[in-house]
């Protein structure tokens with residue numbers, strides 16, 4: 503079972519305008535979607551849709567926390583959250599004619615006792631894999647993430663920002679940086695595929711057993727102990743890119759739960775992301791063809807290590 507920990511969940515509010523945004527103008531639309539979000543929660547949603555066993559955990563509080571809990575219950579996603587006094591945040595994505603704007607709140611204040619309860623919750627669930635996804639709310643530190651990593655007999659995956667990856671200390675199973683996170687984690691310039699491979703290999707050398715790098719329209723890379731694999735992105739219509747990185751991680755983790763190979767795990771990650779970008783916000787798309795492997799994704803070995 504995969505336990506996903508989202509320290510900083512959110513109600514994701516995705517709102518669409520057929521015009522560019524202008525300061526001082528009231529823009530109005532009928533096109534708005536509210537979903538339960540936060541990176542770990544998204545992974546729990548997508549992994550469950552990929553027929554693997556997942557439970558969502560983390561901190562929830564207030565009305566938005568209730569919305570997230572109720573929405574997951576309604577969608578049949580197993581959950582075991584720690585209830586906190588402060589309010590879960592609302593994150594807004596504005597899709598306008600001139601681009602995609604992502605407006606994220608820093609999140610509620612978390613207390614040391616909340617972190618203790620989160621560690622106990624993780625231990626009680628006895629997952630095989632524990633994923634920590636997304637930003638840390640005020641009051642929670644990277645030491646707390648290392649503590650979660652060491653608190654049980656599980657492999658630990660992280661879907662966190664590059665500045666976080668640079669500081670983590672425990673042994674990690676897999677991380678999933680995007681291009682800017684690769685750069686932030688290593689201090690390198692990451693423009694070409696060769697740059698991305700060099701940065702991902704550096705993270706692997708620092709102790710991440712698998713480095714799954716999501717490169718947007720350039721697809722994804724997987725650095726393992728023995729090889730570097732690459733998969734192209736599929737040519738699909740993109741509504742927005744929110745949740746795409748979470749989808750890459752979800753495909754990888756679900757494939758591993760199903761006992762599939764490294765190459766199939768990378769393939770499943772890319773395919774899942776190609777479906778998630780086709781729906782608004784972090785809604786779960788139809789992932790049928792991902793499971794049946796009907797759509798072909800060519801995985802190539804860039805080099806053996």
Ligand SMILES: O=P(O)(O)OC[C@@]1(O)O[C@H](CO)[C@@H](O)[C@@H]1O
Nearest residue numbers: 512539540541593606636637745
């Ligand atoms: O502020 P964070 O924790 O870095 O990211 C949170 C978030 O933007 O990431 C998800 C998409 O990946 C959304 O569901 C959510 O709103």
